[in-house]
Amino acid sequence: MLSQYQAEQVLELPHHVVLPGLIDAHMHTDIGICRGLAQDTKHWMMYGMGPFDDALSRKEEILGSKVCYMEALRAGTTTFSDSNVIPEQTASFVEKLGVRACLTKEIRDACYKIYAPGELYEFDSNMGSQSLQEGLEFFDRWNGCAGGRIKVFLGPQGADFCSPELLAQIQTLAKVRQTKIHMHVQQGSRETAQIMQRYGKRPIAWLNEIGYLNERLLAVHLTDANDDEVRQMACSGASMIACPGSIGIIDGIVPPSVVFQDAGGIVALGSDQAPGNNCHNMFNEMKLVALFNKIKYQDPEKLPAWRALRMATIDGAKALGLDELVGSLRAGKRADFIAVDLTAPSMMPVYTAPMRNIVPNLVYSARGSEVSLVCVDGKLLLAGGKVLTADEPTIIAEAQACVPDLAARAAKAFWEVNGTNAALMREDKL
Amino acid sequence: MLSQYQAEQVLELPHHVVLPGLIDAHMHTDIGICRGLAQDTKHWMMYGMGPFDDALSRKEEILGSKVCYMEALRAGTTTFSDSNVIPEQTASFVEKLGVRACLTKEIRDACYKIYAPGELYEFDSNMGSQSLQEGLEFFDRWNGCAGGRIKVFLGPQGADFCSPELLAQIQTLAKVRQTKIHMHVQQGSRETAQIMQRYGKRPIAWLNEIGYLNERLLAVHLTDANDDEVRQMACSGASMIACPGSIGIIDGIVPPSVVFQDAGGIVALGSDQAPGNNCHNMFNEMKLVALFNKIKYQDPEKLPAWRALRMATIDGAKALGLDELVGSLRAGKRADFIAVDLTAPSMMPVYTAPMRNIVPNLVYSARGSEVSLVCVDGKLLLAGGKVLTADEPTIIAEAQACVPDLAARAAKAFWEVNGTNAALMREDKL
Numbered sequence: 001m002l003s004q005y006q007a008e009q010v011l012e013l014p015h016h017v018v019l020p021g022l023i024d025a026h027m028h029t030d031i032g033i034c035r036g037l038a039q040d041t042k043h044w045m046m047y048g049m050g051p052f053d054d055a056l057s058r059k060e061e062i063l064g065s066k067v068c069y070m071e072a073l074r075a076g077t078t079t080f081s082d083s084n085v086i087p088e089q090t091a092s093f094v095e096k097l098g099v100r101a102c103l104t105k106e107i108r109d110a111c112y113k114i115y116a117p118g119e120l121y122e123f124d125s126n127m128g129s130q131s132l133q134e135g136l137e138f139f140d141r142w143n144g145c146a147g148g149r150i151k152v153f154l155g156p157q158g159a160d161f162c163s164p165e166l167l168a169q170i171q172t173l174a175k176v177r178q179t180k181i182h183m184h185v186q187q188g189s190r191e192t193a194q195i196m197q198r199y200g201k202r203p204i205a206w207l208n209e210i211g212y213l214n215e216r217l218l219a220v221h222l223t224d225a226n227d228d229e230v231r232q233m234a235c236s237g238a239s240m241i242a243c244p245g246s247i248g249i250i251d252g253i254v255p256p257s258v259v260f261q262d263a264g265g266i267v268a269l270g271s272d273q274a275p276g277n278n279c280h281n282m283f284n285e286m287k288l289v290a291l292f293n294k295i296k297y298q299d300p301e302k303l304p305a306w307r308a309l310r311m312a313t314i315d316g317a318k319a320l321g322l323d324e325l326v327g328s329l330r331a332g333k334r335a336d337f338i339a340v341d342l343t344a345p346s347m348m349p350v351y352t353a354p355m356r357n358i359v360p361n362l363v364y365s366a367r368g369s370e371v372s373l374v375c376v377d378g379k380l381l382l383a384g385g386k387v388l389t390a391d392e393p394t395i396i397a398e399a400q401a402c403v404p405d406l407a408a409r410a411a412k413a414f415w416e417v418n419g420t421n422a423a424l425m426r427e428d429k430l
Numbered sequence: 431m432l433s434q435y436q437a438e439q440v441l442e443l444p445h446h447v448v449l450p451g452l453i454d455a456h457m458h459t460d461i462g463i464c465r466g467l468a469q470d471t472k473h474w475m476m477y478g479m480g481p482f483d484d485a486l487s488r489k490e491e492i493l494g495s496k497v498c499y500m501e502a503l504r505a506g507t508t509t510f511s512d513s514n515v516i517p518e519q520t521a522s523f524v525e526k527l528g529v530r531a532c533l534t535k536e537i538r539d540a541c542y543k544i545y546a547p548g549e550l551y552e553f554d555s556n557m558g559s560q561s562l563q564e565g566l567e568f569f570d571r572w573n574g575c576a577g578g579r580i581k582v583f584l585g586p587q588g589a590d591f592c593s594p595e596l597l598a599q600i601q602t603l604a605k606v607r608q609t610k611i612h613m614h615v616q617q618g619s620r621e622t623a624q625i626m627q628r629y630g631k632r633p634i635a636w637l638n639e640i641g642y643l644n645e646r647l648l649a650v651h652l653t654d655a656n657d658d659e660v661r662q663m664a665c666s667g668a669s670m671i672a673c674p675g676s677i678g679i680i681d682g683i684v685p686p687s688v689v690f691q692d693a694g695g696i697v698a699l700g701s702d703q704a705p706g707n708n709c710h711n712m713f714n715e716m717k718l719v720a721l722f723n724k725i726k727y728q729d730p731e732k733l734p735a736w737r738a739l740r741m742a743t744i745d746g747a748k749a750l751g752l753d754e755l756v757g758s759l760r761a762g763k764r765a766d767f768i769a770v771d772l773t774a775p776s777m778m779p780v781y782t783a784p785m786r787n788i789v790p791n792l793v794y795s796a797r798g799s800e801v802s803l804v805c806v807d808g809k810l811l812l813a814g815g816k817v818l819t820a821d822e823p824t825i826i827a828e829a830q831a832c833v834p835d836l837a838a839r840a841a842k843a844f845w846e847v848n849g850t851n852a853a854l855m856r857e858d859k860l
Contacts, residue, residue, distance in 0.1 A: 033779060036787030039794060040720075040734035051784075063558055064779075070773035141484045147699065232629075245721075249794065252724035252732065278794040279776055288721065290470075291675075294682035295722060299604040302682065304470035306859040345501035345822075348708055349830045350495075351465060355851050356860045357466030364469060365709040367505075367797030392775075411784040420731055421785050429736040430785045 007303025013373065015315045015343045015350075018327050019309075020375060021078025021336035022282035022315030026182075026220050026241040030084035031056070033064025033399060033406065035274035038421060044250040047419030050276070055409040058228030063399040064274070069097060070282040070392050071382075077091060078376045081218075081241075081270070081320055083155050083182055087138050093129040098381045098389045100336060102320050103142065104155035104182040106394050107135045109166050116180030120198060123163040132169060139177060149377055150324070153218070155183040159203050160194035167210055172305070174216050180213070180321055185219040185233070188251075192224050199235040204229040213238055218319060220270065222260070223253055230256045234265025239319035242311075244277070244288040254292040256423045257311075258303060267424055268319035274326045283368040288362055306365035339373040433534060445773045447788055449739075450506025450758050451530075451766035452712035452807060453746030456612075456650050456671040456700025461486070463829060463836065465704035466607050470850060474680040474706050477849030484642070492519045493829040494704070499527060500822050502701070504708040505798030506768040508806045509649075510577025511610055511671075511700070511750055513585050525576040527624065528811045528819045530766060532750050533572065534585035534612040537565045539596045547599035553593040562599060569607060579807055581752070583612040583648070589623035589633050595639055605647055607737075610751055611642070613617040614648040622654050634659040635738070640771060643668055648749060650700065652690070660686045664695025669749035673739075674718040675709070676702030684722040687741075697743045698749035711735075712742045713798040720793055735793035769803040770843055776800060 001011075031053065038048025065086060072080065077259035082090055083104035094101040133155055154174045156162045162170070173182050180368040186192060186203040195203045204225060207213055213236035218318025220241045222230055234241065242257040255269040269285040271277055288309040293303040317327025336359045342350050342358070346365045351357045374382035381389050415422055424430045432440075461483065468478025495516060503512065512520055524531040539558025540551035557739035565584055565695040573582040584604045586592045592600070604611050616633040618620060625633045626777040636653060637643055643666035650671045663670065672687040699719060716738040723733040725820055747757025756766045772780050772788070776795045783788045804812035811819050845852055854860045 019640055034790040035795065037781065037785055039790050040731055041728075042731055044730065067775050067778050074775065100748065126516070136499070173817075245794075248721045248725055250730055252728040252730050254725055274795070279798070280789055281776070285798075290679045291722075292725060295678055295684055295725065298682040299472075300680055300682050301472055304850075304854065304859070306854065326760075343823075343826050344505065344832075345497050345826065346499050346711070348465065348501075348826055349833050351467065351833055351837055353837050354844040355467055355855055359860050360469050361466040362707055364675075364707065365465065365704070365715075366797055367711070369797055369799030393773075394774050396775065396778055403779050403781055407781055407783050414784040420734075424734065425735065425785055429734070430789050 007273050010372070016339040016341055016372065018329065018337050018339050019076070020326065021338050021374065022076045022312045023079040023081070023268065023320065023327065024072060024268040024271050024280065024282055025081045025218070025316050025319055026243055026272060027068070027082045027280060028084055028273040029065035029068040029082050029280070030061040030086050031064065032274040033060045033194045033402060034070035036278050037421070038275035039278060040247050040424070041221055043421065048421070049275060051413035051417050052406070052410045054413060055406055057406070060402045060406055061086050063395065063402055066093060066390070066395045067399045068274055068280045069093065069099065069394060070387060070390070071097035072101060072373055073387060074098070074371065075283055076340070076374060077280065077282055078336045078338065078374060079316065079322065079326060080322065081182065082328070086266070087102045091142045091145070091192055094150055096389065098376050098379050100149045100326065100376055102151045102153055102182070103113060105135045105138045105203040106155045106157045106162040107131045107166070107170060108157040109163050110161040121160065121194060125163070125165070128163060128166045132166065136173065139179070143177070143179065147292045147377060151179070151320070151375060153180045154182065156183045158184045158187065158191055159207055160191045164210065167212070171211055178216050180216050182218045182220070184221055184428040186229065187223050188220040189224055197274055202229065204233055205366040208232065208236070221247060222256055223251060225248055225256060228254065228261050230259045231263040234260045234263035238265070240265055240267045241270045241319065242267050242289060243272040244292050245272040245284055245287070246277040248288060248292060249278070250276045254296045257289060258293050258297070259292050266315050267311055267319045268316040272370070281368045283366050286363045301314045305360040309359055336376050338371050338375070340366065340370045340374045344370040376415065432754065433443070441803070443769045446769040446771055446802065448759065448767050449506070450743045450770050451768050451804065452506045452742045453509040453511070453750065454502060454507045454701050454710065454712055454750055455511045455648070455651065455698035455721070455746050455759065456513045456626055456673055456705040457510060457710060458514055458704060459498040459512050459710070460491040460496035460516050461494065462704040463490045463832060466708050467510070467661045469708060470854070472850065476506065477809045478851070479507055479705060481840045481847050484843060485836055487836070490518065490832045490859065491516050492835055493825065493832055495520060496523060496820070496825045497829045499529065499819070500709045500817060500825060503527070503529060503799065503812055503817060505711040505713055506724070506731050506770070506801040506804060507710065507712055508766045508768065509746065509750065509752065509756060513610065516736060520818060521572045521575070522578055524580055526819065528806050528809050530579045530756065531611070531804055532583055533798055534583045535565045536585045536587045537561045537569045537596070537600060538587040538591040540591040540715070540840035548627070551624060553603070555593070555595070558596045563594065569609065573609065574605070577807060581609070581750070585609045586611065586613045586698055588614045588617065588621055588801035589637055590621045594640060597642070598663035601641055610646050610648050614651055616655040616659065617651040617653050627644055632659065632665055638662065639668070651677060652686055653681060655686060657686065657689050660689045664690045664693035669696045669698060671698045671700045672719060673700040673702040673715070676707040676721050678718060678722060679708070682708045684726045687719060688723050688727070696745050696748045697741055698746040705785045711798045713792070713796050714743050716793045717773055722829065735790040738793045739789055750834065765808040766806050768801050770796065771802045774800040777778040812847070845857050
């Protein structure tokens with residue numbers, strides 16, 4: 001067998017399983033430096049993220065993002081679909097680190113201000129033009145770069161945060177540029193209320209009317225969508241990205257991925273963000289999507305391990321439009337793979353007959369630390385417990401060094417907002 | 431400060447958090463060699479475990495158990511409450527490994543045979559006497575041994591598997607020996623049906639009638655108990671052991687730990703077993719108990735991180751009656767502690783103000799591999815990535831070497847039972 005092939009390097013991996021690299025289809029790594037500051041609270045956005053989000057500097061966004069890439073890479077993520085406010089810096093880092101990425105710069109024309117309940121967002125066409133322009137410039141600069149490892153999507157922040165004109169422009173431009181639209185869809189009651197008040201229909205009906213329901217759409221969350229809406233979305237050819245860990249912590253809700261799949265749709269998995277998940281680890285998302293749906297349906301056969309593994313590999317690749325390149329191990333695809341150590345106690349023992357137990361143990365037992373090797377595009381990025389293409393200890397140290405300043409800037413708002421975590425601090429529970 | 435103390439050894443642990451060792455209050459490590467063979471199926475006992483359980487040899491039980499101890503120790507478990515059929519061998523291994531354990535030998539007098547639906551179990555008083563005698567002999571031989579690290583509980587297998595006479599004897603003997611009764615309670619509809627048919631009441635009412643509801647009882651699961659029954663149990667002084675991962679996978683149910691706690695009861699966490707969890711990792715159980723209850727109540731504030739951490743530490747110690755020895759870091763308690771590396775990307779960055787984020791990150795982000803040091807009773811058991819008191823590579827290799835024989839013995843029954851996993855194998859999904 002081996003004599004048929006020529007290789008620059010031969011890796012010996014006894015007692016390992018080799019898998020396609022894992023695909024994280026929805027991340028916001030730019031708020032990674034706020035890990036662990038926004039959970040166990042109602043109104044995640046206001047009470048959890050609010051005080052810290054407002055205080056973030058560009059430097060902190062960049063360093064926090066890099067920490068998240070280290071974390072995810074160590075747990076076998078090879079494709080990062082990252083929607084954030086620092087796409088240029090992320091693209092440069094992705095190029096250097098050697099991972100594969102789908103990057104999205106968020107586009108919106110809803111003004112940043114405090115809105116009263118029931119007040120419609122105000123649109124600013126100049127802001128919209130500039131935001132769109134920046135998104136397109138980023139696309140033109142980076143799409144297809146890093147040896148084809150970087151792909152750029154267009155990213156309207158949400159149907160509620162964009163005027164109908166802006167949404168129409170984005171749809172047209174995505175078609176011309178043959179790229180995907182990566183956006184949150186029906187992610188909560190606030191979005192639904194805005195769209196209902198403005199257009200007299202619910203978000204998915206509105207998106208259908210303006211031509212958004214098609215195979216270019218990556219619909220993230222669908223938290224507030226009912227089953228009929230989920231089926232309508234699935235049948236349109238759009239893909240869904242479910243973020244079980246994040247939506248579980250933030251909303252206490254199980255995303256409707258089973259309904260989407262049962263209607264024939266493709267569902268990818270995403271880790272969302274470190275503040276309010278609190279991790280970027282696809283082993284975590286595989287496990288949670290399986291367990292949450294068993295509980296949601298009170299049925300232990302719901303969402304079996306093999307399906308969770310597909311969601312984090314080939315289905316992720318299909319959703320992102322990368323399935324000709326990655327998502328499975330086939331001749332002709334790019335060499336994005338990971339090796340998992342089967343001698344780790346959590347993976348032990350290994351059966352191949354009468355039943356193979358590797359997939360159940362990957363989904364229900366592995367933590368991510370069993371990944372001993374990561375390769376993207378034929379290049380080793382992690383081996384021997386070390387990230388080979390970035391200076392991880394320096395990234396860690398620099399990110400930690402940001403904390404005192406950031407904490408000082410956020411402290412006043414943290415105590416003024418006086419959310420659940422402020423109460424827990426006063427009670428000495430944290 | 432340091433000059434006040436004398437120490438044989440001084441450990442430098444920069445950028446670590448030191449925590450009480452984690453307490454796994456309910457395990458069956460004797461079936462650990464079947465990891466990953468029993469999930470994603472209805473009727474876990476019959477379709478999942480059945481074909482393999484019947485085939486297990488003593489040697490396989492012992493080796494599988496040792497693998498589970500390696501796994502749990504690496505994830506920071508220092509106290510193992512293990513109910514199994516190999517208590518002698520487990521006690522010897524616990525003594526050598528250096529962990530703390532509460533061991534239970536199961537006692538029953540219901541005959542082992544296939545019962546038709548609705549048929550009452552047959553009790554055999556000779557079998558009961560022998561079973562009880564063995565349990566008592568094990569108690570007398572091991573309780574208080576290994577420098578006080580081993581404690582022995584009495585373990586009626588369930589109210590349905592023991593005659594009223596045997597249950598009464600156990601209750602009396604537990605009182606005399608001042609130990610706990612570690613048993614599954616109202617763990618499913620089969621148990622409820624047996625007790626209803628035999629005594630005309632539900633299991634918790636029956637246990638109340640025969641004097642079982644008191645502080646000596648460790649009530650495991652309560653899966654089939656209604657809220658009133660859970661409250662009655664909590665108010666009696668009994669403790670509950672919730673196994674979220676196992677019951678989630680096996681039944682698709684969230685154990686009623688919040689109701690138990692709200693009624694003032696103490697709830698510990700347990701990992702149950704590797705086939706149908708599929709892991710022994712208290713970081714997993716902390717995360718799942720928090721997330722499952724947020725989902726159960728659709729409330730992100732339900733079961734916050736600090737509470738999950740207490741369940742795996744001090745509440746576990748209280749449940750097991752060990753809180754004067756372990757479960758928190760206080761002068762006078764035994765030195766059972768773990769150190770968690772805060773420079774792992776999953777724990778980064780660390781905030782101490784305005785909000786401390788270490789506890790949320792331990793519960794929601796850590797995988798267990800961040801544990802870099804484990805100490806029990808003042809003795810280091812794990813450091814530098816190595817288990818210091820057992821030959822882990824040999825245990826792993828010997829456990830794996832059992833597989834071909836065990837698989838061959840189980841194959842016929844696996845295909846005859848023809849459960850969901852047999853179907854998944856035929857469909858090439860595993």
